[in-house]
Amino acid sequence: MNKVELPEGATLPVRHPDAPAPGEELPVHYSQCFGCGDNESGLHMRVRAGEGLTLHGRFLVTDHHQGAPGLAHGGLLACAFDEMLGMLGMLTHIPAVTGRLETDFRRPVPVDSTLHIRAQVDGVLGRKIYTSAVGRLNAEDGPVALTAQGLFIEVGLEHFSKHGRGLEGRDFEVNP
Numbered sequence: 001m002n003k004v005e006l007p008e009g010a011t012l013p014v015r016h017p018d019a020p021a022p023g024e025e026l027p028v029h030y031s032q033c034f035g036c037g038d039n040e041s042g043l044h045m046r047v048r049a050g051e052g053l054t055l056h057g058r059f060l061v062t063d064h065h066q067g068a069p070g071l072a073h074g075g076l077l078a079c080a081f082d083e084m085l086g087m088l089g090m091l092t093h094i095p096a097v098t099g100r101l102e103t104d105f106r107r108p109v110p111v112d113s114t115l116h117i118r119a120q121v122d123g124v125l126g127r128k129i130y131t132s133a134v135g136r137l138n139a140e141d142g143p144v145a146l147t148a149q150g151l152f153i154e155v156g157l158e159h160f161s162k163h164g165r166g167l168e169g170r171d172f173e174v175n176p
């Protein structure tokens, strides 16, 4: 994992009492989500809660995900990290959106490989949530293919009703 530089005063948020238990699979937060939903060409990411403020996810790289022939597209891999880092909100119940996402591509990711991603919350300062993740090839302890750091910004739920659609009657889930 990258060494994450946190600003002075950042603290670790509390794991929400209703967060999925360690080992529990996270629900699909939106059926059409490109990351975790039924979207035909999507990632079909499967994610389970880890200890503390961590998540473990994985997806199979398919022909839908190519950039160069036989290799995953870099932007699509960044998408997978956005999804994983965004889903950390299910541990904290803090509604937030990606403000900044930095991805380091360290190894090519071939079609038919499974990318295992471990994501964690590193700290919170005001509305800013600092997160990071590492992606490994074909096993949870496989070779590191990517690392990423994400800055998420806490927003009110009105962010999703104002800019998105279909949030009526929901409390903390931000997608229908």
Ligand SMILES: CCCCCCCCCCCCCC(=O)SCCNC(=O)CCNC(=O)[C@H](O)C(C)(C)COP(=O)(O)OP(=O)(O)OC[C@H]1O[C@@H](n2cnc3c(N)ncnc32)[C@H](O)[C@@H]1OP(=O)(O)O
Pocket: 029, 082, 083, 084, 086, 087, 088, 089, 090, 093, 094, 095, 096, 097, 098, 099, 100, 126, 127, 128, 151, 153, 155, 172, 173, 174
């Ligand atoms: C409840 C949980 C449910 C979980 C469900 C799982 C869902 C999973 C879904 C997964 C899907 C994946 C998830 C997705 O794909 S989320 C979709 C992709 N992201 C977006 O669409 C966000 C678009 N941007 C915005 O809406 C606004 O710009 C936001 C809301 C982010 C901030 O505008 P706002 O007017 O509100 O606030 P502010 O501008 O005063 O900024 C506030 C603070 O933040 C700092 N700042 C801001 N930006 C940056 C930056 N780039 N680098 C560094 N710092 C930045 C800023 O300096 C300030 O700091 P400070 O001055 O206070 O120190």
